[in-house]
Amino acid sequence: MPAGEYILFEGNQFTIEWYYKSxxxxxxxxYFGRLDRTKKIKFIRLVEIMGTIGVIRNKQRFNNEGDGxxxxxxxxxxxxxxxxxxxxxxxxxxx
Numbered sequence: 001m002p003a004g005e006y007i008l009f010e011g012n013q014f015t016i017e018w019y020y021k022s023x024x025x026x027x028x029x030x031y032f033g034r035l036d037r038t039k040k041i042k043f044i045r046l047v048e049i050m051g052t053i054g055v056i057r058n059k060q061r062f063n064n065e066g067d068g069x070x071x072x073x074x075x076x077x078x079x080x081x082x083x084x085x086x087x088x089x090x091x092x093x094x095x
Contacts (some may be wrong), residue, residue, distance in 0.1 A: 008091065009044075011051025016081075019092040028079055031094035035077070042074035050089065 006018040006026065020026040032040065049056055050072070056062035065071050065080070072079040072091070081091045 009047045009051040011048070011054075013054030014051045014087050014089050016047050016051050016089045016091065019090045028091045028094040031077075032079075039074065039077060043072060043077065043079060046072045046074055 006020050006029070008016045008018055010016075018026045018029040020029070032043065035043070046056060046061055050062065060075075061073050063071055063073060068082055070081050070083070070089075072081065078095055079091050080093045081089050084090050
Protein backbone atom coordinates (compact mmCIF):
# COMPACT_ATOMS: atom_id res chain seq x y z
CA MET A 1 0.00 0.00 0.00
CA PRO A 2 1.25 3.50 -0.76
CA ALA A 3 2.23 5.51 2.30
CA GLY A 4 -0.63 7.54 3.73
CA GLU A 5 -3.38 5.60 1.97
CA TYR A 6 -4.93 4.54 5.26
CA ILE A 7 -4.69 7.86 7.06
CA LEU A 8 -8.17 8.90 8.12
CA PHE A 9 -7.30 12.27 9.69
CA GLU A 10 -4.17 14.21 10.64
CA GLY A 11 -4.75 16.62 13.50
CA ASN A 12 -2.68 18.69 15.89
CA GLN A 13 -3.04 16.08 18.66
CA PHE A 14 -3.40 12.74 16.86
CA THR A 15 -3.10 11.11 13.47
CA ILE A 16 -5.95 8.64 13.08
CA GLU A 17 -5.45 5.68 10.75
CA TRP A 18 -7.35 2.64 9.55
CA TYR A 19 -5.84 -0.71 10.54
CA TYR A 20 -5.24 -2.97 7.59
CA LYS A 21 -4.05 -6.55 7.15
CA SER A 22 -1.04 -7.61 5.11
CA UNK A 23 -3.39 -8.26 2.18
CA UNK A 24 -4.39 -4.57 2.21
CA UNK A 25 -7.90 -5.16 3.56
CA UNK A 26 -9.40 -3.05 6.36
CA UNK A 27 -12.57 -4.29 8.03
CA UNK A 28 -13.28 -0.89 9.59
CA UNK A 29 -12.73 1.02 6.34
CA UNK A 30 -14.96 -1.41 4.43
CA TYR A 31 -17.67 -1.01 7.08
CA PHE A 32 -17.35 2.78 6.94
CA GLY A 33 -17.68 2.70 3.16
CA ARG A 34 -21.06 0.96 3.46
CA LEU A 35 -22.57 3.57 5.79
CA ASP A 36 -24.93 6.25 4.54
CA ARG A 37 -23.71 9.84 4.33
CA THR A 38 -25.24 10.93 7.65
CA LYS A 39 -23.60 8.11 9.60
CA LYS A 40 -20.25 8.77 7.93
CA ILE A 41 -20.43 12.45 8.93
CA LYS A 42 -21.19 11.53 12.57
CA PHE A 43 -18.07 9.36 12.72
CA ILE A 44 -15.84 11.85 10.91
CA ARG A 45 -16.88 14.62 13.33
CA LEU A 46 -15.75 12.52 16.28
CA VAL A 47 -12.47 11.70 14.53
CA GLU A 48 -11.86 15.40 13.81
CA ILE A 49 -12.49 16.34 17.45
CA MET A 50 -10.13 13.68 18.75
CA GLY A 51 -7.44 14.46 16.19
CA THR A 52 -7.61 18.22 16.68
CA ILE A 53 -8.40 18.62 20.38
CA GLY A 54 -7.12 15.29 21.70
CA VAL A 55 -10.07 14.39 23.89
CA ILE A 56 -13.78 13.61 23.68
CA ARG A 57 -15.26 14.00 27.14
CA ASN A 58 -18.67 12.51 26.30
CA LYS A 59 -18.36 8.80 27.17
CA GLN A 60 -21.39 8.08 25.01
CA ARG A 61 -19.31 9.20 22.00
CA PHE A 62 -15.82 7.90 22.93
CA ASN A 63 -15.05 5.45 25.70
CA ASN A 64 -12.41 3.15 27.14
CA GLU A 65 -13.82 -0.32 26.56
CA GLY A 66 -11.08 -2.03 28.62
CA ASP A 67 -7.78 -3.76 27.87
CA GLY A 68 -6.45 -0.74 25.97
CA UNK A 69 -9.35 -0.78 23.51
CA UNK A 70 -11.36 2.40 22.94
CA UNK A 71 -14.43 3.07 20.85
CA UNK A 72 -15.67 5.95 18.76
CA UNK A 73 -19.43 5.62 19.20
CA UNK A 74 -21.39 7.55 16.57
CA UNK A 75 -24.66 5.83 17.43
CA UNK A 76 -25.71 3.25 16.44
CA UNK A 77 -22.22 2.29 15.20
CA UNK A 78 -18.98 1.60 17.04
CA UNK A 79 -15.46 1.92 15.71
CA UNK A 80 -12.91 0.17 17.93
CA UNK A 81 -9.44 1.62 18.17
CA UNK A 82 -6.27 1.82 20.24
CA UNK A 83 -3.65 4.45 20.95
CA UNK A 84 -0.28 3.83 19.32
CA UNK A 85 3.17 5.41 19.61
CA UNK A 86 3.86 8.79 18.02
CA UNK A 87 0.41 10.19 18.78
CA UNK A 88 -1.49 7.78 16.56
CA UNK A 89 -4.88 6.18 16.98
CA UNK A 90 -5.52 3.04 14.94
CA UNK A 91 -9.14 2.17 14.04
CA UNK A 92 -9.33 -1.62 13.85
CA UNK A 93 -12.93 -2.81 13.65
CA UNK A 94 -16.44 -1.51 13.29
CA UNK A 95 -19.94 -2.79 13.85
